[in-house]
Amino acid sequence: MFDAVTRNITFLLGGFLVTLQLTAFALGGGIALGALVGLGRISKNKWIYQPVTVYVNFLRNVPLILVIFWFYFVMPIIAGRPLDPFLSAIISFIIFEATYFGEIFRAGYQSISKDLTAAAFSTGLTYSQTARYILIPIAFRRMLPSLITQSIVTFQDTSLAFVIGLQEFVRRTSIVDNLEVRSIQLFGFVAVVFFIFCFTGSKISRHFEEKGRKTGLL
Amino acid sequence: MGFAYDFDWGVLWRQPYGMWLLEGLWLTIKIGFLAWIIALFLGILIGTLRVTPWRWLRFLSAAYTEIFRNIPFLVQLFFWYYAGPMIFGEDLGRQINRIMGLNFYVAIFALGLYTASRVAEHMRAGFASISTDQYQAVLSTGMTHYQMYRYVIIPYALRIILPPLTTEFLTIFKNSSVAMTIGVAELTFMSYRIDAETFHGLEATTGAMLIYLILGLSVVRVMSIIETKFKIPGMIGR
Numbered sequence: 001m002f003d004a005v006t007r008n009i010t011f012l013l014g015g016f017l018v019t020l021q022l023t024a025f026a027l028g029g030g031i032a033l034g035a036l037v038g039l040g041r042i043s044k045n046k047w048i049y050q051p052v053t054v055y056v057n058f059l060r061n062v063p064l065i066l067v068i069f070w071f072y073f074v075m076p077i078i079a080g081r082p083l084d085p086f087l088s089a090i091i092s093f094i095i096f097e098a099t100y101f102g103e104i105f106r107a108g109y110q111s112i113s114k115d116l117t118a119a120a121f122s123t124g125l126t127y128s129q130t131a132r133y134i135l136i137p138i139a140f141r142r143m144l145p146s147l148i149t150q151s152i153v154t155f156q157d158t159s160l161a162f163v164i165g166l167q168e169f170v171r172r173t174s175i176v177d178n179l180e181v182r183s184i185q186l187f188g189f190v191a192v193v194f195f196i197f198c199f200t201g202s203k204i205s206r207h208f209e210e211k212g213r214k215t216g217l218l
Numbered sequence: 219m220g221f222a223y224d225f226d227w228g229v230l231w232r233q234p235y236g237m238w239l240l241e242g243l244w245l246t247i248k249i250g251f252l253a254w255i256i257a258l259f260l261g262i263l264i265g266t267l268r269v270t271p272w273r274w275l276r277f278l279s280a281a282y283t284e285i286f287r288n289i290p291f292l293v294q295l296f297f298w299y300y301a302g303p304m305i306f307g308e309d310l311g312r313q314i315n316r317i318m319g320l321n322f323y324v325a326i327f328a329l330g331l332y333t334a335s336r337v338a339e340h341m342r343a344g345f346a347s348i349s350t351d352q353y354q355a356v357l358s359t360g361m362t363h364y365q366m367y368r369y370v371i372i373p374y375a376l377r378i379i380l381p382p383l384t385t386e387f388l389t390i391f392k393n394s395s396v397a398m399t400i401g402v403a404e405l406t407f408m409s410y411r412i413d414a415e416t417f418h419g420l421e422a423t424t425g426a427m428l429i430y431l432i433l434g435l436s437v438v439r440v441m442s443i444i445e446t447k448f449k450i451p452g453m454i455g456r
Binding site: 058061062063064065066067069072073074092152156157159160162163170173176183184186187190191194195198202 | 294399406424426431
């Protein structure tokens with residue numbers, strides 16, 4: 001029943017490992033850059049606000065596959081030599097996903113009222129203490145469900161690195177399928193693996209959302 | 219910085235490449251619209267089933283949304299395209315594989331089913347935002363459950379969720395680019411094809427990005443007209 005999957009399991013799971021690595025880099029870079037992009041989107045300085053807004057609105061309107069291709073073509077020109085597709089894919093994911101994370105951070109920053117900051121100051125806390133103990137924990141807890149949801153989307157998005165020949169999970173499955181021609185079980189297997197991870201993630205996200213709602217945070 | 223690259227923006231309009239991009243755009247628009255029709259009808263149906271009083275229907279529609287939202291669209295597309303015909307057995311599967319332009323139909327079908335799960339989620343949120351008083355008020359006028367959904371709740375919910383549906387409609391054109399992986403010659407495919415012929419992929423993909431941007435802005439413009447027209451009076455505008 002699952003003969004083609006079991007025969008090639010090390011090759012397939014090796015691909016899944018690449019998918020996990022891609023996701024880790026994309027999330028690390030995307031969330032860090034997204035936090036900055038979010039700051040830029042609430043900036044009062046138009047020299048910061050305008051370019052960041054153009055960047056976010058532009059990338060949110062084009063398909064990720066095209067962005068992956070674009071970086072795949074532009075990176076060798078900048079570097080002056082052919083680049084590893086893995087590096088090129090990571091750079092495209094970070095720059096693309098940062099626009100989505102950026103909007104989550106913007107909403108998180110904006111959800112903090114001026115009264116809250118004023119109240120914290122009036123108790124005698126310094127600015128860094130206010131940020132450290134009051135603002136960041138509250139904003140973070142408010143953003144957590146959306147951050148998890150977007151992380152799941154990013155995890156699914158990494159499959160698109162397929163198009164530049166990167167041997168991640170889906171690419172390796174399709175290589176195996178070309179030899180074995182057992183499409184139902186092979187693509188069924190990939191689907192089940194992705195489903196287990198993403199479904200668990202969405203349950204965790206929902207848990208934090210419920211918790212936030214109960215405590216009146218959201 | 220080895221900047222030894224000769225830019226040739228002419229590939230965007232020189233023939234046959236300029237025509238390829240336009241043909242690709244036309245296919246992108248066709249896939250987007252046809253898939254949207256499936257997504258809208260199926261999404262409304264599944265979203266409505268999720269709030270019905272029947273437990274089994276609620277479970278089925280919840281399972282549908284969870285399955286389609288938690289598997290990457292690329293995997294779904296490959297499953298329908300490569301494994302789909304095999305589900306019908308050897309002989310029938312082979313006949314299905316012989317259909318001309320099968321990849322185009324599969325792309326529309328897969329994108330429609332995928333987007334339907336997202337539409338269903340918005341639909342559910344729309345129903346949740348309608349207060350229970352309203353349901354009771356409608357039922358007290360003597361309407362049946364079916365009439366209540368058909369004439370009051372669904373039209374009302376659709377008007378509430380029009381802004382997120384606009385976003386979904388934009389997303390469907392972007393997601394249609396994944397169809398290039400099964401050889402559908404839509405816009406992204408064409409820009410890649412220009413690279414294969416001319417090695418000027420950078421210019422071709424930049425051009426394709428701008429075309430997607432213009433397409434997106436046009437959709438936003440049209441939808442904002444529709445949104446103003448169907449705005450519910452007295453509700454906070456966006």
